[in-house]
Amino acid sequence: MISPLSSAPVAASSRDPSIRAVRITAAVLCMLGAAILGVEFSRYLSVFPGPATLAVVLELPLLVVGFSVFRLLRPIRPPALIWSGAALVWGATAATGCALLANQGLISLWAKAEGVGFASNWSASLSAPLNEEVLKLCGVVMVVLAAPQAVRGPLDGMIYGALTGLGFQVVENITYGLDSIVLSGATDPDRAVTNSVLLRVGTTAIGSHWTMTAVAGAGIGFLVIRQSRREGIALAIVCLLAAMAMHLLFDAPHPAVLVKVIVNFLIVGVLYLVLRDSYMTSAREVLAACAASGIVGPAEAASAISRPSRRRGLLRAQHGPERDRVRARQREVLAIAEDEIARREATEPLLR
Amino acid sequence: MRSSDPAVTRADTLRVRWLTVVVIVMAVLTLGWPLINLAVSNRSMLAAGTILRLGPGKADLARFSVGPGWSMVPSATNPRLDYSLRRGAVGMTVSYVPVINGAQPAELWAGLRNVVRISEPGFHLGPPSPYTTAQGRKGAMGILASPEDRGIATIVRSASGAFAIEMILIAPRHASLANLAPARRIMHSLRIPAP
Numbered sequence: 242m243i244s245p246l247s248s249a250p251v252a253a254s255s256r257d258p259s260i261r262a263v264r265i266t267a268a269v270l271c272m273l274g275a276a277i278l279g280v281e282f283s284r285y286l287s288v289f290p291g292p293a294t295l296a297v298v299l300e301l302p303l304l305v306v307g308f309s310v311f312r313l314l315r316p317i318r319p320p321a322l323i324w325s326g327a328a329l330v331w332g333a334t335a336a337t338g339c340a341l342l343a344n345q346g347l348i349s350l351w352a353k354a355e356g357v358g359f360a361s362n363w364s365a366s367l368s369a370p371l372n373e374e375v376l377k378l379c380g381v382v383m384v385v386l387a388a389p390q391a392v393r394g395p396l397d398g399m400i401y402g403a404l405t406g407l408g409f410q411v412v413e414n415i416t417y418g419l420d421s422i423v424l425s426g427a428t429d430p431d432r433a434v435t436n437s438v439l440l441r442v443g444t445t446a447i448g449s450h451w452t453m454t455a456v457a458g459a460g461i462g463f464l465v466i467r468q469s470r471r472e473g474i475a476l477a478i479v480c481l482l483a484a485m486a487m488h489l490l491f492d493a494p495h496p497a498v499l500v501k502v503i504v505n506f507l508i509v510g511v512l513y514l515v516l517r518d519s520y521m522t523s524a525r526e527v528l529a530a531c532a533a534s535g536i537v538g539p540a541e542a543a544s545a546i547s548r549p550s551r552r553r554g555l556l557r558a559q560h561g562p563e564r565d566r567v568r569a570r571q572r573e574v575l576a577i578a579e580d581e582i583a584r585r586e587a588t589e590p591l592l593r
Numbered sequence: 594m595r596s597s598d599p600a601v602t603r604a605d606t607l608r609v610r611w612l613t614v615v616v617i618v619m620a621v622l623t624l625g626w627p628l629i630n631l632a633v634s635n636r637s638m639l640a641a642g643t644i645l646r647l648g649p650g651k652a653d654l655a656r657f658s659v660g661p662g663w664s665m666v667p668s669a670t671n672p673r674l675d676y677s678l679r680r681g682a683v684g685m686t687v688s689y690v691p692v693i694n695g696a697q698p699a700e701l702w703a704g705l706r707n708v709v710r711i712s713e714p715g716f717h718l719g720p721p722s723p724y725t726t727a728q729g730r731k732g733a734m735g736i737l738a739s740p741e742d743r744g745i746a747t748i749v750r751s752a753s754g755a756f757a758i759e760m761i762l763i764a765p766r767h768a769s770l771a772n773l774a775p776a777r778r779i780m781h782s783l784r785i786p787a788p
Binding site: 257258259260262263266270284285288289335339340342343344345346347348349350352353354356357358360361372375376379382383385386389423424425426427428429430432433436 | 601604605606608609611612615616618619622623624625626627628629630633634635637665667668670671672673674690691692693694696700701703704705707708710711712714757759
């Protein structure tokens with residue numbers, strides 16, 4: 242196993258007191274974030290119960306589709322459901338709740354220091370990248386600490402980052418929807434909420450928070466896996482700064498929204514394709530080596546990295562003990578392959 | 594039970610160290626900025642006769658002027674959307690509201706009543722009565738009341754009907770009418786250029 246934020250191989254179990262401490266702390270921080278959001282927005286539920294429910298319901302498709310797609314984007318097999326959910330919940334509660342207070346403080350400071358004219362244009366884009374990117378990224382770090390097996394490279398960090406960012410994005414969209422009721426004078430709350438959702442889901446969703454945290458999360462993946470700690474830290478910082486720059490662009494008064502969305506989507510898309518290609522190359526080489534040394538059979542090696550092939554293998558087996566045995570063997574082969582891929586990614590050059 | 598494996602112990606130590614880093618970072622951002630913000634004055638004095646512009650663009654801009662003794666609250670002011678002003682115990686907000694779906698004055702007033710329930714909990718907004726600004730623009734005015742405070746709210750719609758300006762004045766119940774007069778003058782000074 243990979244130890245927290247270093248590449249030293251050690252055993253870790255959920256009974257370790259340090260892992261329990263991480264999980265309890267994460268749960269407490271999520272509850273704290275949810276409580277902050279509750280204090281700030283609970284009045285909307287009593288004054289505008291219908292529109293507030295509408296704001297939540299309209300975000301559900303984004304939540305469900307995003308969660309499913311991001312988990313599918315991990316090659317070979319999806320990340321653990323429980324840690325995927327944990328990342329999402331962190332983004333939706335701990336990160337958003339804390340960001341609410343942090344942003345209020347920093348945005349006010351900009352208005353006091355530079356004047357309300359400057360602040361109305363720039364305070365959000367100079368505050369949110371700093372506060373929100375760090376708070377969201379803490380969620381990926383918490384996943385690494387709480388489940389040492391979950392993040393085993395930049396691609397895992399990217400997927401968990403995207404899930405954390407998605408949780409943040411969904412809750413932020415809901416709060417924007419609620420705010421839009423008041424900003425439009427509460428003359429037509431349902432329409433205000435719908436307009437806000439259409440803008441934020443229909444126009445900006447593919448280039449918003451999930452892209453930024455995916456990039457920053459890849460950095461945590463590098464930090465976890467790279468044998469050279471200095472290299473890992475440098476890569477993590479570069480990825481975090483890139484995520485902050487993407488966020489600054491996204492919140493800045495210029496250029497046009499569509500340009501910002503496309504730029505962010507292209508950045509995350511290119512990074513994903515590069516990392517995925519490197520991962521799949523490693524996977525094929527590892528499985529070929531395993532087959533050559535007789536650890537796995539040639540047919541197993543050929544079908545291991547493809548979800549449909551594995552599914553076909555399962556369906557070919559008779560229902561019952563035989564299918565269970567095939568499933569267990571598939572997991573065993575994947576575990577061997579993923580261990581070896583992680584070992585390679587620790588030392589190999591970044592781009593192959 | 595604690596493991597005696599040095600690698601496990603090292604991983605435990607690292608994990609606790611990183612957890613501490615995460616908690617400190619979260620605390621610094623969540624509490625640090627608000628605390629620094631509290632330490633910095635939140636008043637920006639306005640010269641008597643200052644004309645303030647409110648609205649997102651030139652086409653939909655409203656103006657109003659302040660008399661002597663008023664200050665602006667920068668943390669709650671965004672010239673595109675709203676101003677927060679203070680003069681002694683008297684507080685005032687002036688907000689730009691885009692009108693959705695061609696809302697009529699009665700709907701604007703009902704909306705304002707709900708907005709007050711969100712932004713000024715404990716206050717009740719009474720029924721509207723006709724109101725006219727110095728510019729001659731017609732609007733509505735009503736009384737705000739809570740157990741400790743009282744106030745006045747006004748809504749004036751632009752001629753195009755595309756937006757409205759909502760003003761809320763709040764003062765302690767013990768404040769004299771003389772203290773409310775400067776705020777009433779701000780309300781009266783509102784000008785919305787013809788489209």
